[in-house]
Amino acid sequence: MxxxxxxxxxxxxxxxxxxxxxxxxxxxxxxxxxxxxxxxxxxxxxxxxxxxxxxxxxxxxxxxxxxxxxxxxxxxxxxxxxxxxxxxxxxxxxxxxxxxxxxxxxxxxxxxxxxxxxxxxxxxxxxxxxxxxxxxxxxxxxxxxxxxxxxxxxxxxxxxxxxxxxxxxxxxxxxxxxxxxxxxxxxxxxxxxxxxxxxxxxxxxxxxxxxxxxxxxxxxxxxxxxxxxxxxxxxxxxxxxxxxxxxxxxxxxxEDEKQNAKQESQVREKIMTYLKDKPGIHIFSQDNDKFAPSILCFALEGIRGETLVHTLEDKGIFTSTTSACSSRSGVEGSTLSAMKVDDSIATGAIRLSFDPSNTVEEADKFIEIFDDIYQHFAEINHLK
Ligand SMILES: Cc1ncc(COP(=O)(O)O)c(C=O)c1O
Missing domain, CATH: 3.40.640.10 (Type I PLP-dependent aspartate aminotransferase-like (Major domain))
Known part of the structure; x- marks a missing residue:
C-alpha cells in the first residue's frame, strides 16, 4: 500500500x-x-x-x-x-x-x-x-x-x-x-x-x-x-x-522537521517532474517555497477525480479528491474554483499528500502505475 x-x-x-x-x-x-x-x-x-x-x-x-x-x-x-x-x-x-x-x-x-x-x-x-x-x-x-x-x-x-x-x-x-x-x-x-x-x-x-x-x-x-x-x-x-x-x-x-520537509519535497518533486508537460495534465501546486512540500494537486482532463482516486486505490495507492464539498458540480466553493480553474478541469482534480515516511521509491511506483492509467486515458481521449 x-x-x-x-x-x-x-x-x-x-x-x-x-x-x-x-x-x-x-x-x-x-x-x-x-x-x-x-x-x-x-x-x-x-x-x-x-x-x-x-x-x-x-x-x-x-x-x-x-x-x-x-x-x-x-x-x-x-x-x-x-x-x-x-x-x-x-x-x-x-x-x-x-x-x-x-x-x-x-x-x-x-x-x-x-x-x-x-x-x-x-x-x-x-x-x-x-x-x-x-x-x-x-x-x-x-x-x-x-x-x-x-x-x-x-x-x-x-x-x-x-x-x-x-x-x-x-x-x-x-x-x-x-x-x-x-x-x-x-x-x-x-x-x-x-x-x-x-x-x-x-x-x-x-x-x-x-x-x-x-x-x-x-x-x-x-x-x-x-x-x-x-x-x-x-x-x-x-x-x-x-x-x-x-x-x-x-x-x-x-524532531527532524527540516529533514522531514526535504523528504516530502523530494517525493513531490519526483512526481511533479513526471507530470509536467504531459498533455491533458494540469498541475495546481508548485514546486517552490510558496507551497508546502506535502501537497500535490493535479487533474487529468477527461476523467473525474473520484474515478481516478478509485482507479489508483485498486492498485493500492490511496489519494483523495480535493474538495469534500457536496455541491452539484463538486467544485463549487473549492479552492480550485476560487483559483478560477474551469469546472470541467477542476472536477478531475486529485490531491496527493505526503508525509516524511513516504519514499522516493513510492513516488517511482506511483509514476509507474499512474503512467499506465495515463497512457490508457490519453489514448481514448485523444490527448496525445
Ligand atoms: C485547513 C484545515 N482546517 C481545519 C480542518 C479540520 O480539522 P479536523 O479534521 O480536526 O476537524 C482541516 C482538516 O482537514 C483542514 O485541512
Missing amino acids: IYFDNSATTQVNPAALDTYNKVSKEIWGNPSSLHKLGDRSHQLLEASRKQIADLLGVKPYEIFFTSSGSESDNWALKGTALAKKEFGNHIITSSVEHAAVSNSVRALEDLGFRVTVLPVDKDGRVNPADLKAALDHETILVSIMGVNNEVGSIQPIKEISEILEDYPNVTFHVDNVQALGKNIWSEVFTPRVDFMSLSSHKFHAPRGVGILYKKAGKMIKPLIDGGGQEKALRSSTENLPAIAATAKAMRLYL
Missing part, C-alpha cells in the same frame, strides 16, 4: 498510541477531581500543555484543548465575534478556507455580521493589498489559513501580519491545521497572530484533540458551557489520553 492521503489524516504514531494506552489504563482520573487520582491526571494535563506550548514557542496558559481542528476554528471565529460584537461587525476571510472556517463565517453572516471574502490569485494566494483595502473601522476579525489543504499554497501571513500591526484591535486568526511540521513555521505563525488552530490527527496523534492558541489577553466567548474546564472557556472533561498522546506525537513530529 502507498498512502498519499496524509492531509486527510495520518496513521497514529506507535509511541503516541503507547502513551494513549498507558494513560487510559493508569492515569484515568478526572483532572478536576480533588483526590490523588485527579491530581495525577491534572499534572499530566498541565505537563502536556506545557510541552505543546514549548514546542510552539508560546506560554502554557495560551494553549486550549478542544475536540478537533474544526472546533478550534469554530470557536476562534464565533467566540471572537460574540466577544467583540459591540466593537464592530465586519469579518474578513479568504475564498480558500477550510469549511470549518468558511461555514463558521457564513453562520456569522446569518447572525448579521458583515463579511468580506478575499479573492485569490492563480496559485490560491490572497493579495495582502486586498486585505488592506478591505479593512475598515468596523473590522473585528481577520481569518486566513496558513497552508491551503487542497493545493498547498502558503498564504502571505507575514505580510498580512505587518499590515495588521496598524490595526491592533483587529483579531487575527490563522488556521494552521495543514502547516505544522512543514518547516515553514515562521512564515505562518507570527507574533501578530492572536488565535491559531491545530488538529492532532494531522501529525500522527490519535483523533479527538484540537488545539487553539489564544494569545494572552485576547477576548473570546465560550461555545461550550459547563463545568468550567479550560479556564471556564471550554467546558467538558478533558480527553487526557489523547491530549498526552498529542504532546508526544507533536514532539516526535517536529
Whole structure:
C-alpha cells in the first residue's frame, strides 16, 4: 500500500498510541477531581500543555484543548465575534478556507455580521493589498489559513501580519491545521497572530484533540458551557489520553522537521517532474517555497477525480479528491474554483499528500502505475 492521503489524516504514531494506552489504563482520573487520582491526571494535563506550548514557542496558559481542528476554528471565529460584537461587525476571510472556517463565517453572516471574502490569485494566494483595502473601522476579525489543504499554497501571513500591526484591535486568526511540521513555521505563525488552530490527527496523534492558541489577553466567548474546564472557556472533561498522546506525537513530529520537509519535497518533486508537460495534465501546486512540500494537486482532463482516486486505490495507492464539498458540480466553493480553474478541469482534480515516511521509491511506483492509467486515458481521449 502507498498512502498519499496524509492531509486527510495520518496513521497514529506507535509511541503516541503507547502513551494513549498507558494513560487510559493508569492515569484515568478526572483532572478536576480533588483526590490523588485527579491530581495525577491534572499534572499530566498541565505537563502536556506545557510541552505543546514549548514546542510552539508560546506560554502554557495560551494553549486550549478542544475536540478537533474544526472546533478550534469554530470557536476562534464565533467566540471572537460574540466577544467583540459591540466593537464592530465586519469579518474578513479568504475564498480558500477550510469549511470549518468558511461555514463558521457564513453562520456569522446569518447572525448579521458583515463579511468580506478575499479573492485569490492563480496559485490560491490572497493579495495582502486586498486585505488592506478591505479593512475598515468596523473590522473585528481577520481569518486566513496558513497552508491551503487542497493545493498547498502558503498564504502571505507575514505580510498580512505587518499590515495588521496598524490595526491592533483587529483579531487575527490563522488556521494552521495543514502547516505544522512543514518547516515553514515562521512564515505562518507570527507574533501578530492572536488565535491559531491545530488538529492532532494531522501529525500522527490519535483523533479527538484540537488545539487553539489564544494569545494572552485576547477576548473570546465560550461555545461550550459547563463545568468550567479550560479556564471556564471550554467546558467538558478533558480527553487526557489523547491530549498526552498529542504532546508526544507533536514532539516526535517536529524532531527532524527540516529533514522531514526535504523528504516530502523530494517525493513531490519526483512526481511533479513526471507530470509536467504531459498533455491533458494540469498541475495546481508548485514546486517552490510558496507551497508546502506535502501537497500535490493535479487533474487529468477527461476523467473525474473520484474515478481516478478509485482507479489508483485498486492498485493500492490511496489519494483523495480535493474538495469534500457536496455541491452539484463538486467544485463549487473549492479552492480550485476560487483559483478560477474551469469546472470541467477542476472536477478531475486529485490531491496527493505526503508525509516524511513516504519514499522516493513510492513516488517511482506511483509514476509507474499512474503512467499506465495515463497512457490508457490519453489514448481514448485523444490527448496525445
Ligand atoms: C485547513 C484545515 N482546517 C481545519 C480542518 C479540520 O480539522 P479536523 O479534521 O480536526 O476537524 C482541516 C482538516 O482537514 C483542514 O485541512
